[in-house]
Amino acid sequence: MSDTVIVWFRRDLRLDDNPALEAALRSGARILPVYIHAPDEETPWAPGAASRWWLHHSLEALDAALRACGARLWIGQGESLALLRRLAETSGARAIHWNRLYDPATRERDTAIKQQLRAAGLDCTSHKGALLFEPWEAATGSGGPYKVFSAFWRHCTPRLAELPDPIAAPVRIPGVELDGGDTIADLDLLPRIRWDQGLAEAWTPGEHGARTTAERFLAGHLDGYGELRDHPDRPATSRLSPHLHFGEIGPHRLLALTRAALRAALPLGEHAFVRELGWREFAYHLLYHFPQTPEHPLDTRFADYPWREPSDSELLERWQQGRTGIPLVDAGMRELWHTGWMHNRVRMVAASFLTKNLRLPWQLGARWFWDTLVDADLASNTLGWQWTAGCGADAAPYFRVFNPVRQGERFDPNGDYVRRWCPELARLPDKVLQQPWTATSTTLARAGVGLGVNYPPPIVDLAQSRREALAGWEGIKSSP
Structure with missing residues (x-):
């Protein structure tokens, strides 16, 4: 084989508006589309479970689109540099194109790959596609x-x-057939225990x-x-x-x-x-x-913030499971688990509750979102968590603590969102839906709600926990 160009697909799983693919097509060469699964090269931020589910279906869609144009996706697993070298040698490729990524570990890897492949005589070009x-x-x-x-x-x-x-x-892609690749199923991206029905009902990847x-x-x-x-x-x-x-x-x-x-x-x-x-x-x-911000606060004063001990795993687990006793927070966390997504306003409320009311480190929440969100994105996830915790760029002032009751009353005024995801509260009147602990025993009984029976009481007092959060801020805000 000769006159072949490799297009290395990563998080640009499309044919439309794809600069790397367009550059390869302009060369007039045959195209070898490649996807390499190398999660170890993305540590410590390899894709979480929900992202792997999405990736499986997105790769299937990309391969189908390529086949409709006359090519097919070659899939491999292992070290990216070694596989690209082998593919270039086997196919006779003279050039490799890809669209840039910006995660710290990926940037470092891609820089090294480009240097070594160019040293081996290959024309390696990266493009702005994201x-x-x-x-x-x-x-x-x-x-x-x-x-x-x-x-x-x-x-x-x-x-x-x-x-x-x-x-x-493109309407047609002059593809290269190359043996020796894996199948999408070989990547083992789907969950072994099938918890993904809600994701399949909510989304169409591709x-x-x-x-x-x-x-x-x-x-x-x-x-x-x-x-x-x-x-x-x-x-x-x-x-x-x-x-x-x-x-x-x-x-x-x-x-x-x-x-x-x-x-x-x-x-x-x-x-x-x-x-x-x-x-x-x-x-x-x-x-x-x-690049340090996925793990460390941009505002370095927060390195000394008096977070609650992470060993208090019960609070974290109840937040993760949507059993905090705060309806809007619980609704959001249940939506996340079922669909792999959460409304952005509720993300802010749930994150504020974890960091301000539970006083648990924002990194714990960022990790949970990373594993459960289908849109888990290192840049956006980091910005969102640091913004809400008050320690990032453009952060809300730390004294801004979202009140989940008021947020629910303002943005879910009829309670449709809470009633959907917390059906045990569905029969409560609007007046107490966002704070069932204030309802009378008669109102709770009529609605079939038993606090501590079929719905938990709040795991923290909102007013007291807000005061404790602000006291922690007072202790660090004058730090250099």
């Missing part, structure tokens, strides 16, 4: 990275109009599912997004985060679809949904410049 702007393209006036979203986005929004149009998906989800959202929910996106009782969010994480839809394509769908005169960068894309860009900007 972001609108590279993390190093934005800098403050002093030349450093941004730590405040509003300033970061003001820098980026004028450049939205300068972005290139997304690349159309490029087609991503495009369908995007178009449905943009057609029906874009106009009211700014007002309704905070309401977990309403289907007003895009639910595109897992599709974006796995690269089943590119950010350029999504921005182009959004621009076409907008009818208001509001500047593109100021629309609430586009600003959410900006927050994703900001998360990667932070992860790139502060």
Whole structure:
């Protein structure tokens, strides 16, 4: 074989708007699409259980799309560098293309791979396929990275109009048939004990599912997004985060679809949904410049915060299982377990409850989300947890402690969300639904609720735990 180019797929599992694939096709060579499963190279942040489930189905969708175009996905397991070298030798490939990733461990690996393959005479090129702007393209006036979203986005929004149009998906790919690969099933991504029924009911992984989800959202929910996106009782969010994480839809394509769908005169960068894309860009900007933050607080004062001992495993387990006795928190944690996803407003409330009311380290929550979210993304997960805990860039002031009762009353006013995920509370009146411990014994009995029987009482006192959290902040806020 000769005149072959390898396209190394990673978290860009799509044909549309794929710069690495487009560059390979422009060369006129035959294409060898490759996926290498190497979770050990992503430690300590190898994909969690929910992400592995999604990856299995996304790879199936990608392989089907490639086959429809005349190619097929070669799959391998093991050391990425060794496999790429072997594939280049076997196929006669002269070049390898891939789209960049930004996780610290992956960046280090990819840099080493590029150096060694180039030294071996291969043309290795990486491309921007996951972001609108590279993390190093934005800098403050002093030349450093941004730590405040509003300033970061003001820098980026004028450049939205300068972005290139997304690349159309190819109709035909001149593929290379190569023996010796594994099957998707060989990767052993699906759970041995099948707990994934709820995920299968809620999601359609793959490029087609991503495009369908995007178009449905943009057609029906874009106009009211700014007002309704905070309401977990309403289907007003895009639910595109897992599709974006796995690269089943590119950010350029999504921005182009959004621009076409907008009818208001509001500047593109100021629309609430586009600003959410900006927050994703900001998360990667932070992860790139502060690679220690998945494990360590950006605000170093929080290294001395008096967290509760992590050995208090009962509190953590009850939070994980949705048995805290706080309805909105429990509803969110149960939604997470059943569907692999949680509404963003409820994520903030659940994270605040863990870090402020239970005073457990934010890293424990970040790890649980990492294992259970289908959209587990190191940049966004890190930003979200540090923001809520108060120790990250653009963090809410530490004294902001979300009151889950008030949040439930405001954003789930009719109790539809809580009643769906905590059905044992369904017959409670709206007035006490978000705080059943305040209901009279008669009201509880009429609703069939027994605190401590079929629904737990609160595991902490919200007011007292808030005071303890703020006392901890007082002890560290003057630290250098």
